[in-house]
Amino acid sequence: MNAASHFRDAPGMAPRSIRMSLDGETLLARPGETVAAALLAQSGDATRRTPVTGAGRTAFCMMGVCFDCLVTIDGRPNVQACMTPARDGMVIRRQIGARRLGDQP
Amino acid sequence: MSPDLVIIGAGPAGMTAARIAAEGGLRVVLLDEQDRAGGQIYRNLGAAAGRDWLGPDYARGADLLRGLNHPGITHQPRATVWRVDAARGVIWSRDGESHVTAAPHVLIATGAQERPVPFPGWTLPGVMPAGAAQILMKQSGMVAQDAILAGAGPLLYLVAAQMIAAGSPPKALVETGTDLRHALAKLPRALPAAMTLAKGLGLIRRIHGIPRHHGARDFRAVALAGGRIGFGFTTRKGPQELDCGLLLTHLGVIPQTHLTRSMGLTHDYDVAQQAWRPRLDAWGGSSRRGVRVAGDGGGIGGADAARAQGALAALAILHDAGRLDLDERDRRARPLRRALARALSLRPFLDAAYPVPKAFLAPPDDTIICRCEEVTAGAVREAAACGAHGLRLMRTALRTGMGPCQGRMCEPTVTGLIAQTTGCAPSALGPGRIRTPVKPVTLAEIAALGRQPEETA
Amino acid sequence: MSADAGTAIIGGGIVGLCLALGLAARGHDVLVLDGRDADMRASQGNFGLVWLQGKGAGYAPYGRWSLAAVQEWAGFARRLQDLSGVDLALRQEGGYEFFTDRAEFDAFGQDLHRQAAALGDGFSFELLSHGDLAQRLPGIGQKVVGASFCPLDGHVNPLRLHVALRRACLASGVRLAADTPVTTLRALDRGYEIAGPDRAIRADRVVLCAGLGAATLGPQLGFRAPIRAQRGELLITERVADPLPFLSSTIRQVDEGGLQIGGTKAESDRDSESTDQMAVLARHAVAVWPQLADIRVLRSWAALRVMTPDGYPIYQRAPDRAGAFLVTCHSGVTLAPLHATRLAAWIDDDPAAPDLEAFDERRFALS
Numbered sequence: 001m002n003a004a005s006h007f008r009d010a011p012g013m014a015p016r017s018i019r020m021s022l023d024g025e026t027l028l029a030r031p032g033e034t035v036a037a038a039l040l041a042q043s044g045d046a047t048r049r050t051p052v053t054g055a056g057r058t059a060f061c062m063m064g065v066c067f068d069c070l071v072t073i074d075g076r077p078n079v080q081a082c083m084t085p086a087r088d089g090m091v092i093r094r095q096i097g098a099r100r101l102g103d104q105p
Numbered sequence: 106m107s108p109d110l111v112i113i114g115a116g117p118a119g120m121t122a123a124r125i126a127a128e129g130g131l132r133v134v135l136l137d138e139q140d141r142a143g144g145q146i147y148r149n150l151g152a153a154a155g156r157d158w159l160g161p162d163y164a165r166g167a168d169l170l171r172g173l174n175h176p177g178i179t180h181q182p183r184a185t186v187w188r189v190d191a192a193r194g195v196i197w198s199r200d201g202e203s204h205v206t207a208a209p210h211v212l213i214a215t216g217a218q219e220r221p222v223p224f225p226g227w228t229l230p231g232v233m234p235a236g237a238a239q240i241l242m243k244q245s246g247m248v249a250q251d252a253i254l255a256g257a258g259p260l261l262y263l264v265a266a267q268m269i270a271a272g273s274p275p276k277a278l279v280e281t282g283t284d285l286r287h288a289l290a291k292l293p294r295a296l297p298a299a300m301t302l303a304k305g306l307g308l309i310r311r312i313h314g315i316p317r318h319h320g321a322r323d324f325r326a327v328a329l330a331g332g333r334i335g336f337g338f339t340t341r342k343g344p345q346e347l348d349c350g351l352l353l354t355h356l357g358v359i360p361q362t363h364l365t366r367s368m369g370l371t372h373d374y375d376v377a378q379q380a381w382r383p384r385l386d387a388w389g390g391s392s393r394r395g396v397r398v399a400g401d402g403g404g405i406g407g408a409d410a411a412r413a414q415g416a417l418a419a420l421a422i423l424h425d426a427g428r429l430d431l432d433e434r435d436r437r438a439r440p441l442r443r444a445l446a447r448a449l450s451l452r453p454f455l456d457a458a459y460p461v462p463k464a465f466l467a468p469p470d471d472t473i474i475c476r477c478e479e480v481t482a483g484a485v486r487e488a489a490a491c492g493a494h495g496l497r498l499m500r501t502a503l504r505t506g507m508g509p510c511q512g513r514m515c516e517p518t519v520t521g522l523i524a525q526t527t528g529c530a531p532s533a534l535g536p537g538r539i540r541t542p543v544k545p546v547t548l549a550e551i552a553a554l555g556r557q558p559e560e561t562a
Numbered sequence: 563m564s565a566d567a568g569t570a571i572i573g574g575g576i577v578g579l580c581l582a583l584g585l586a587a588r589g590h591d592v593l594v595l596d597g598r599d600a601d602m603r604a605s606q607g608n609f610g611l612v613w614l615q616g617k618g619a620g621y622a623p624y625g626r627w628s629l630a631a632v633q634e635w636a637g638f639a640r641r642l643q644d645l646s647g648v649d650l651a652l653r654q655e656g657g658y659e660f661f662t663d664r665a666e667f668d669a670f671g672q673d674l675h676r677q678a679a680a681l682g683d684g685f686s687f688e689l690l691s692h693g694d695l696a697q698r699l700p701g702i703g704q705k706v707v708g709a710s711f712c713p714l715d716g717h718v719n720p721l722r723l724h725v726a727l728r729r730a731c732l733a734s735g736v737r738l739a740a741d742t743p744v745t746t747l748r749a750l751d752r753g754y755e756i757a758g759p760d761r762a763i764r765a766d767r768v769v770l771c772a773g774l775g776a777a778t779l780g781p782q783l784g785f786r787a788p789i790r791a792q793r794g795e796l797l798i799t800e801r802v803a804d805p806l807p808f809l810s811s812t813i814r815q816v817d818e819g820g821l822q823i824g825g826t827k828a829e830s831d832r833d834s835e836s837t838d839q840m841a842v843l844a845r846h847a848v849a850v851w852p853q854l855a856d857i858r859v860l861r862s863w864a865a866l867r868v869m870t871p872d873g874y875p876i877y878q879r880a881p882d883r884a885g886a887f888l889v890t891c892h893s894g895v896t897l898a899p900l901h902a903t904r905l906a907a908w909i910d911d912d913p914a915a916p917d918l919e920a921f922d923e924r925r926f927a928l929s
Contacts, residue, residue: 003332006231006249006350010271012155013246030245032140032152037245044332044350046230051801051819052479058230060476062237063145064138064185064544065218065361067509068228068476076201078509078545078800078858083183085140098801098819102853190837201856369834492728494740495599501606501721504818509800509860538600540835545800545858548823548844552855555841 003044016041020090029086036062036069036082039092047071047081051098070095108132108179110210110422111195113186113364116144117408118400118415119214120169125419127177129428134206135173136184136197142173144216144400145236146408149244156246158270160263162304162408163243169412187542189213189368189396196554203550210395210422213365214415217358217401220380220461221514222256223468226326227354228476231334235264235355248273251350253336255279255324257459258357262308269311277347279318279338281356281462288458298451301409318345322464326352356461360402363511366539368393374532377456378405379466380517381536388421389414397422406449413445466521466531474522475515477508482522489526496537499523509545512537565753567593567737570765572744572756572779575605576894577901578771579727583645584906586734593765594736595756597743597775602833604773605894607796607865609824610720611811612652612896615659615687615712619673622680623920624874629684630904631897632714638899639718645730650718651817657715658810660706660850667708674710687712699808705849709810717814720895727898744772747782749883754783767885769909773868774831776890784881785888786923791831791866795839796824797847800858806851813847813854821857823847827867835862867892870926877905877921888923 016028020038029038036059039047046056048070059069062082069081074091077099081092110126112119115137123135135142143150147166153159173180181199188196194207219234226232235254241247248271254261257280265275295302318340325337329348336347359380366372371384371392382404389397399418400411420437423429429437468474470483480503488502496519499505505519506512512519516537524531542551569585571578574596582592614632618625632654639652661667674687688711695702695709731738741760747768748755754768770776770785780787801819809815812825823846826839840862848855868890870876875891887909891897907915 003230004350006251006332007241007247008250008273010156010158010242010246010248010273032149033245037241037247040241041245041247044231050479051803055228055479056230057228057476060233060237061219062233062240063218065510065513066476070509076856083138083185085183098803099857101802101804101806101857188837193837196837491732492596492738492740497599497603497606502725504721507798507860509858511861534599540861540863541840542859542861545860547856547858548797548799548847549855551797551840551844551859552848554837555845 005041006044007041009041018086018088020086020088020092022092023094027092033086034082035071035073035084035086035090035092038086039071039081046094048095049097054097106132108134108206108208109426110134110212111136111206111208112212112214113195114144114214114216114400114402115139115142115173115180116146116214116216116400116411117166117169118216118411119144119212120173121412121415122212122214122399122419123178124169124172124175125416126422127175129419129423131177131423131426131428133178134208135178135180136186136195136206137180137182138185140182142170142180142182145240148240153243159242159267160270166408185544186364187544187546189364198544198546198550201547201550203546203554205554210425211397212389212418212422213396213398213402214400214411215361215364215402217405218361218513220356220359221517222354222356222465223472223474223482223518224324224326224465225469225472228473229326229328229334231328231332231350232326232352232354235261235353236358238351238353239264239267242267242271249351249353251276252353253277253279253347253349253351254353254355255321255336255338256355257281257283258355259305259308259455260358261355262305262312264353264355265315266308266311275315276349277316277318278312279321279336281322282320283458284460285458287460288454291453291457295451295454297447301451302454321345322462356465357459358401358405359517360404362402362536363513363539363543365391365398365402366536367541367543368396370396372536374535375404376532377453379461379531380405387417389418390421406452410445410448413441413448416441417445466518467525468518474518475503475505475508477510477514478504480505480515482518485519485522486526489523494523494527496520496523496534506537511539511543565766566763567591567765569593569767569769570595570754570756570763571769571771573597573771573773573775574738575603575771575773576724576727576898577773577889577891578769579724579731580894580898580901581769581771581889581906581909582731582736583727583734584902585909586731586736588906588910592736593763594731594738595742595744596738596740598741601743602774602866604865604868605724606721607794607833607863608720608895609796609814609822610717610723610816610895611657611814612654612716612718613657613811613893614685614714614896615657615710616670616673616677617893618680619677621872621874625677625680627900628893628896629681631900633684634899634903635716638902642726642730645733646726648722648726648729650722650726652716652718653809654714654716655809656711656713657717658808659710660810660812661708662705662849664707670710685714701807701851701853703849703852715809717809718895719817723895723898744775744779747779749783749886754886767887769887769889771889773890774866776888780888783886785878786926787876787888787890788871788923788926789890790869792869793826793828793830793833793864794824794867795826795835795843796822796863797840797843797859798822798861798863800860802857810850813850820860821854831866833864833866835864872925875921876923877908877918878923
C-alpha cells in the first residue's frame with residue numbers, strides 16, 4: 001500500500017476543487033472527472049479486494065467494461081467508479097470482497 | 106411523445122446519424138453511457154479546451170458535438186442500455202432507475218472495447234490498457250508518468266506521441282512485432298488512405314529518443330515495492346527486465362457486441378480482426394428488421410468509417426420512414442460510400458501489420474484470464490482436455506464469464522484456449538450466448554419495470 | 563462386426579451421466595454421446611434443488627421415489643466427491659416455499675397433508691403463518707402470507723454437480739464423446755446403430771437420456787416419448803458476502819455467494835429470457851426479502867424443462883426388443899442418487915432392482 005500515483009496533471013489543468021472522502025480521508029477531484037480518475041490521481045494502490053481470492057485491484061479499462069473499479073459510493077456497493085462523475089461530498093469506500101446484504105456500516 | 110429513432114451510443118457513428126436523422130425530420134433519442142457525448146475517440150471533447158497536446162485528430166470531433174444542438178435530438182447522458190426488447194423497446198438505466206424508450210427504428214452504435222491483453226501479472230494495480238491512459242488524458246488531463254507502453258497497433262504510437270507532447274514521455278516502447286512483410290502485400294489497397302498512413306508514419310517519427318524493443322514476447326509483470334511494476338519480456342537479444350510505475354498495454358480494439366448478441370442478431374467471425382461482429386447489409390441493416398448497427402460495433406473501421414456508416418444508416422432510416430425517396434437516398438449515399446471505402450482501405454494493412462500474437466489468445470498457464478472469477482489459463486486448458494469443449498460448458502466447469510463483466514474481458518481468451526486445446530477454429534466456438542441485462546441492474550429496477558410497461562422517456 | 567460400445571448413452575446431461583456412472587460401476591463398457599455446446603441443456607439451466615416438499619402429492623410412487631433419493635443424497639455426494647475431487651456444496655438443512663397468495667398457500671398445505679399421508683413417518687413439514695415466519699426470519703417481507711417448511715429439503719451447486727459427474731465418469735472408465743449429436747437410431751439384428759451428422763456407431767444397448775431430444779429420437783425405437791418443453795427463467799445476482807438465512811424453492815444462494823431467483827413456468831420451446839418474467843421474478847424476490855432490492859442482477863437465464871404430461875419420470879424399456887431404454891425426468895438433480903444406483907440396476911435386469919412399472923410411459927395411453 002501507499003503507492004504514489006502513477007499520473008500527473010498536464011500543464012494548465014484547473015485545481016481539484018471537489019472534495020470527497022475515501023475511507024475517511026480526503027479525496028479531491030476536478031469538475032468533469034470520474035471517481036476512478038480521482039482515485040488514480042491520488043494513489044497507485046488497490047481500491048478493492050476481489051471476492052474470490054482477495055487480490056488487490058484498481059481501475060483498469062476506464063470505460064465501463066471490466067468492472068475492476070467497483071467501490072462503495074454513498075452506501076451503494078459495487079458501483080463502477082469509472083462511470084460515476086465525481087461530486088462534492090461523495091462518501092467512497094474501498095470495496096473489500098463481496099458486497100454485504102442490507103445497510104452498509 | 107415517442108421518438109422515431111433511438112440511437113445507442115454517442116460516438117462518431119451515433120452523433121452523425123442523430124444529426125442527419127433529425128435534419129430529415131425525425132425525432133431522435135440519443136442514449137449514451139457517458140456524461141458527455143463523444144464516444145471514446147472524442148471523449149470529453151466538449152470540456153477539454155486548451156489541451157492541444159491531444160493532437161488535431163481529437164479536435165476533429167467538434168463538428169459532431171455541435172451537430173447535436175438540434176431540437177429534434179434528445180441526448181440522454183449516463184444512460185446505460187441493458188436490454189433491447191423486441192416488444193417494449195430499448196430499456197436503459199440511470200441513477201438506479203430504468204426507463205423504456207420505444208421507437209420503430211433502433212441504431213446501435215456502441216463502438217469498440219480494447220482487446221484484452223492477458224499475461225501473468227496483468228491484473229496487478231499498475232498495469233492498464235493504453236486506451237485507458239488515453240481516456241484519463243482526455244477526461245481528466247492526467248498523464249501517465251514513469252510508464253512503459255507495450256504491445257502493438259496505431260494507438261500505441263498515438264498515446265506515446267500524446268504523452269511526449271504533454272511533457273511526460275514513456276520510458277520505453279515495447280513492441281510485440283510488426284508483420285511488415287505480410288502487411289506490405291496489402292499496402293496497394295491502402296493507398297486511398299495515404300493521408301492517414303502518412304500521419305501514422307509521422308507519429309512514429311515523433312517517438313524519437315524513446316528506447317524501443319522489437320519482437321517482444323513472453324510478457325510478465327510482477328509487483329515491486331512502492332507499487333511499481335517489474336516488466337519482463339523476451340526479445341531476440343534474450344530476456345529483458347524493466348521497471349516502471351505504470352505498464353500500459355495495447356493490442357488493438359474489438360467490436361462491443363454484447364448488446365447485439367443479446368438480441369440474437371446474426372454474427373460472423375472476422376478472421377482478420379479475430380473478433381465477432383454482427384452481419385450487416387450496406388446500410389447497416391442487421392438480421393432484425395428495424396435494427397441497424399454503425400461504427401466500430403459492427404466491425405473495426407475507425408472514426409472516419411464510423412461517421413460514414415452512421416450517415417448511411419441514417420439515410421436508410423429516413424427512407425424507411427418515408428422521409429427520403431430512393432433516388433435521394435442513393436444520391437446522398439454516393440460520397441459517403443467513397444469516404445467509407447477510403448477509410449476502410451487501410452484496415453487490411455493494419456490488420457496484417459499488427460496481428461495479435463498467439464500467446465495473447467492462448468497465454469501461459471499461470472495467467473488469470475477471467476478477471477472476475479480469477480480463472481487461470483491452465484484451468485481452462487485442463488477443463489477443455491476433460492471435455493469442456495465449448496464456451497458454455499467452460500462456464501459450467503469454471504464460471505468463466507459469470508462475473509459482472511459478463512465475459513467481456515475473458516471470452517476472446519477462453520475461445521483461444523479451447524481452440525488451441527481441441528484443435529477447432531475459434532469461429533466454431535461462438536458467438537457465445539449473451540443474456541440480458543448486459544450491464545448489471547438492481548432487482549428493484551427490474552421489479553419496477555413490470556408495473557410501467559409504457560414508455561417513459 | 564463388433565460394437566463400438568457395450569452401452570451407448572445418448573445425452574451427457576445430469577440424467578445421462580448418473581446412469582453412465584451407475585452402469586460403469588456395474589462393470590459395463592459405457593460411451594456417452596453428448597451434443598453440441600449450444601444445444602438445449604436443462605442440466606445447465608437448473609436450480610440445484612434436492613427437493614421433496616410437494617412432490618408426489620398426487621402420485622404416491624413419485625413421492626416415495628423422491629423420498630428415497632433425498633435420503634440417499636448425502637452418501638451419493640460423498641462417493642461422487644471422492645471420485646471426482648469436486649465439492650458439491652450439498653446442504654440439506656430444510657427449505658421453504660413462500661406464498662403471497664392466501665388461496666395458493668391453503669391449497670399447497672392440502673397437498674402436503676396428502677403427501678404426508680402417502681409417505682408416512684419419513685416425511686414431515688410445517689405450515690407457518692406470517693407471524694410464525696417473522697419470528698424465525700425477521701427479514702421476511704410483509705406480503706408473504708405464509709410458508710411451508712420441509713426439513714428434508716436442500717440444494718447442491720448444480721454447475722459443480724455436472725462437472726463432478728463428468729469427472730467421476732472419466733475416473734470410472736466411461737468414455738465421453740463431445741460434439742456428437744445423434745439424429746437417427748436403428749435396431750440391428752444385434753444391437754443398435756446410432757448415427758449423427760458426423761459419425762455412426764454401434765452399441766449392444768442404448769439408453770436415451772436426451773432430454774427434449776427424446777421426443778424425436780424415441781419414436782424411432784418404438785417409444786411414445788410424450789415430452790414437451792416448458793421454459794423456466796432465472797435471475798443471477800452479484801456475489802453477496804452474508805449468508806442468506808433461508809433456502810426456498812425460488813430464491814437460493816449458491817456457495818460462491820451469488821443468488822439465483824427462479825420458478826417461472828411458460829409453455830414455450832424458446833429459451834430466450836423475457837422482460838415480463840424477469841420483472842415477475844424480481845418482484846417476487848423483493849416481496850419475499852425486501853433487503854434484496856438493491857442487489858444487482860448480473861444476468862438472466864432461461865432454459866427448457868423436460869416435461870412429461872403428468873410431470874413424473876418415464877423409465878421405459880423398448881416395447882418390442884431388448885437393450886433399448888428411455889429415461890427422462892424433470893427432477894434430475896433430486897433423483898441423481900437413484901439414477902446412479904437403482905435405475906442402473908433396473909436397466910441391468912438385476913433381480914434386486916426396484917419395480918418401476920409406475921413410471922412406465924404406457925400410463926399415458928390409459929387416460
